[in-house]
Amino acid sequence: MADTTTTRRALLGATFAAPVAATILTTPAAAGQGLFAARLAEYHRCCAVHEAWHKANMTPACAAHDAMKAGTDEWQATLKRVFELEGEVGEYVDRTSDALDKLLVTPAPDYAALAVKLEIALQEDVFNLRDDYSEFGAVLLADVRRLGREG
Numbered sequence: 350m351a352d353t354t355t356t357r358r359a360l361l362g363a364t365f366a367a368p369v370a371a372t373i374l375t376t377p378a379a380a381g382q383g384l385f386a387a388r389l390a391e392y393h394r395c396c397a398v399h400e401a402w403h404k405a406n407m408t409p410a411c412a413a414h415d416a417m418k419a420g421t422d423e424w425q426a427t428l429k430r431v432f433e434l435e436g437e438v439g440e441y442v443d444r445t446s447d448a449l450d451k452l453l454v455t456p457a458p459d460y461a462a463l464a465v466k467l468e469i470a471l472q473e474d475v476f477n478l479r480d481d482y483s484e485f486g487a488v489l490l491a492d493v494r495r496l497g498r499e500g
Contacts (some may be wrong), residue, residue, distance in 0.1 A: 382458040389465065392448040399441040407434050449473060453485045457492040466492070 414427035453470060457463035467489060470476065475485055 388452040388455050392452045395445040395448040399445050463492045
């Protein structure tokens, strides 16, 4: 049976392997599609790395903790490990959140990209979970107006 464990080093290597798109304020349509595609890919990559880390670390730690009899030394040890992992997961949450923010403020190059942005924003519940949701709403509205003029 193959070893399916993932090391922290491998996950961090994957995190930094893909290039991050440079911020471009004004772009021609083709470059805008490239920027949007790059930021969408970065968001999906961050989500995948976060999920892989969770499956490799948090899921087994929680399962080990749940299997222990409450109050025992083993139960306490597994609980401590779960708390340690909760501290580590913030690194992955922050990267994913940053990638999401960059994606959502990137102008959509066409209606299909706008639909993707809106779907992700709704899936991530950004309009209810973020204090700064109005920025995302304003960018989406600007996309609709701009695409309406271009189309």
